[in-house]
């Protein structure tokens with residue numbers, strides 16, 4: 001059976017349904033675990049995420065991928081309870097964003113290397129993620145996140161990327177995808193080229209877009225051409241910026257016209273609960289309601305919309321049984 005790791009265990013890839021590929025249930029900048037419970041109210045976070053998941057499910061949503069990685073506030077045991085309570089599948093990520101969000105423990109100049117990162121990421125995918133107080137759970141990550149700073153891939157970002165590549169190559173087809181995110185198109189290309197040149201299969205690479213300018217379009221199109229997946233993020237920003245939403249709809253239309261309807265996925269990059277961080281004005285239900293309607297109004301067929309929301313995430317996330 002082809003499966004995907006969720007917080008409630010591996011499930012058939014066919015059970016994923018309508019999937020948002022990139023959200024953040026909780027976001028705190030590393031160090032958040034040292035703030036007082038006055039600013040991080042776990043009960044309130046739980047209720048707020050539960051409401052968002054219920055809203056998503058009532059709109060037809062079935063699966064949410066939490067892209068916070070290891071350190072931004074991920075709480076896998078809370079997410080498991082939320083999945084049980086709401087019936088929405090939750091896939092958690094391992095890995096890190098750009099270096100300024102990587103705790104010093106993992107820095108290259110603190111003697112960490114590719115082999116170390118490969119083991120850390122591999123344990124999270126194949127054995128279980130680490131929860132608070134270094135407790136190892138049996139909840140396995142279903143996607144790996146790798147980031148790059150605006151000025152180019154740093155030495156720490158490089159060992160994280162190579163660790164992810166090493167793990168992926170070793171596990172072969174049974175390995176989850178690696179999602180690449182960067183602050184500039186230059187560093188995004190550098191990161192993607194590094195992963196591909198080191199032997200990552202393009203269909204296991206997801207290039208993440210959250211800016212809607214011509215260079216980003218060209219970069220995304222380039223990697224679609226190489227066989228990578230692309231996730232278009234910040235769906236829902238139309239709540240506060242209609243111009244960007246118009247660009248999002250146009251990009252999708254153009255990418256489909258170019259023949260990439262099997263490679264494009266969507267995410268809202270929403271923050272439901274911020275630990276002394278602002279939450280976004282939109283939540284991921286927007287994907288199933290307003291945005292889906294916008295795509296239909298733009299002339300996309302239901303069959304194609306379902307590919308972006310259901311079939312492509314299924315194909316990107318699935319892992320064959322070892």
Ligand SMILES: [Zn+2]
Pocket residue numbers: 022023024067269
């Ligand atoms: Zn994000």
